[in-house]
Amino acid sequence: MPWLLLLAAVLRTIMAFRPGFHHPDAIYQYLEPAHRILTGDGAVTWEWRVGMRSWLLPTLLVPPMTLGEALGPAGPWPVAMPRLAMGAASLSIVWSAWRLGHRHSPFAGLLAGFVAATWFEFLDLGVQTLAEPAATAALLPAAVLVTAARPSRRGAAIAGSLLTLAVLMRPHYAPAVATLVLVAWWPWRTEPVAWSLWGALIAGALASAIVGAGIDMANGAPPFSWIVENVRQNIVSGVAARYGVSPPLTYVTWLLQMWLVCAIPLAIGLRTGWRACPPLLGAAAVTIAVHMLIGHKEYRFIYLAVVTIVILSAIGWCDIIDHAVARWGERERPQLRIALIAGWGIASVLLAFGPVAQAHRRQGGPGSRIFAMLRDDPRTCGVALVYGASYADVPGTTGLRPVTPLGLFWFADPAAHGATPWQSVARNQSGYNRIVGSIPKTGTPPRDYREVYCEPASDVIGMCLYARPGGCTSTQGSPFRLNRVLARMVF
Incomplete structure (x- = not known):
């Protein structure tokens, strides 16, 4: 596990210093507000003028940005340091993948962790100062905690705090969060421990909600008023539609364009890998379904689903290897495992040079x-x-x-x-x-x-x-x- 985290950290550090940004929102919805908190200077887009954005993520980006400015007037530091912080947060996804895989077998933990550490989309988006990567970095470890064989009160409290942070980062993930918890804890509904777990989850959620409300008030905004305004602007008034409207199946098209022929082995692995964490797959499915219903679409919106599909598919391929070993003999297991790890690594490198991935990477x-x-x-x-x-x-x-x-x-x-x-x-x-x-x-x-x-x-x-x-x-x-x-x- 430490070697996987080290590999992931090195790759994310490289990506943090790469010029460009995945989407202008990475700058103008998050870095610029953080810059305003720090220096009093920064762009104020229409979303901030009408009050439909949370101060949570910009506030969390202020400390690394402060460090970046302190490193000197020249150099990439004020942008790179917040990206490094996002990359550090995304290591939680590597840990979560390893834990989910390890429930199946040590090799499944190794493969899932390796894929989470090296998959091109996780590297491209994991260091971006955007709400979706931040929310996913909070949600994945929470999924590990709530789907444990015997959930603990401490784990439930931490999960509640993380899940609330995820929703405050990206409110559109709220249905996915609800799906995750309800599916995971449905078998416990009649157990005496159920009330204790729910109490701990709610207590953790309230702690994060209080922090979020405090940050809003510290920046002169009524607590959570941005959620109401976001709904009013984007859903009631349809303002988001002026940035483009796409048909419901656009996300399916984008996934095929991003993964190309590798979409087939990803689907094959997911066919068995979903059993590693059905509640998480349910959350991913709800994420895609909710965003299909919203007219304005962007690939990053379903980042949670992308991460889930890739990780569960990697775990599923360990099952496929086990079936192959049962057929061809135990002596073939080491070669098959090496080939599987190499195959995932090669696929990530090749897809990183695909036309859509490169276009995203050149943005900005x-x-x-x-x-x-x-x-x-x-x-x-x-x-x-x-x-x-x-x-x-x-x-x-x-x-x-x-x-x-x-x-x-x-x-x-x-x-x-x-x-x-x-x-x-x-x-x-x-x-x-x-x-x-x-x-x-x-x-x-x-x-x-x-x-x-x-x-x-x-x-x-x-x-x-x-x-x-x-x-x-x-x-x-x-x-x-x-x-x-x-x-x-x-x-």
Whole structure:
């Protein structure tokens, strides 16, 4: 087990320092609010303006971000350290996989732990500052505790606390949490210990709920009001639909696109592996079903289901090996086990280079590399993003030195009074000595600016960095400061 955790930690450390982000939400829903808590500066998107986001995860990211800023004004630390913290939290999934597999056999524990440590999706998403990986990291060990052969009160209390944290991170996982506990504890419903277990579970849940409520109030928000507002905005008002609506079976399509031909052996392993933890499979099925009913879909939303399917499939393949040994003889067992471990490792590497996985991995890469250059340059005193370089393509104020003004020059902005974004930045260039524009280019930089570096376009937007000599005047009253544009344009 320690070697599995070490392997997982090394791989996640590498991924934490990789430029880019899986989705803009990793920056603007979590890192930027954490940056606001720490420095008072950070982007405020429409979700935060209407109060439909929890302060829990941003608050938990403040300590590693504080450490990142303390490591120096240059370097990737303020973004990388929170990712390292997320990667450390995701080690709970490796432990959970090992425990679930070990209930079947020591080799099943080894294989399940190895797969959890090395599977490409667990590495890609496990270090992202997103609610789904955080919720899954809390939910998996809770599943181990509630499905124990003889659940204990202490285990039930810890599980209740973890499950509540998971729901506070991702409220959409609440039906999965309910399914997990009810299916796991249904056989205990008539036992005298049942009331004791439920009492301990509820006590643990209340402890986490109190922490969550306290964090909300510390940040000036009524406790859990964000849940009500989230439902009102996304379900009642249908605001999420403006970001795209997909048919119910989209998740099935995405899973096939992500896993390609390996979807077949994954399904074969799951056919027997589900017996290792039926309540967890039930939670995964409910997760997919709930999200199929929601119009706006993103692959990361069903991360809990992805993790569950992969781990249970790995355990199922140990059963298949046992059947093969029974047929071909005990002497073949070592070779079959080595081949099975190697097969899972090779499959993970090959799928990591699949088109969908690579597209996810390249998201935010150009903007992150450009902003890394800006953070490393002490002469940067103001940065202008010019359409089509969007705030969603860069790591926000978190990726710059503290209190570096960030401006956004967008098309159809009423504050531009009919001028193009490039015309507006030319008129306001005294407040910015660095410009970030897109590839393909949408205009020409002012004459005092020279091209410093360009990130070519691929399946994500490319970017160019332009610089002029000299410093910046104050932009405090500028209508083009990022938060003023976000509020004006309802971003």
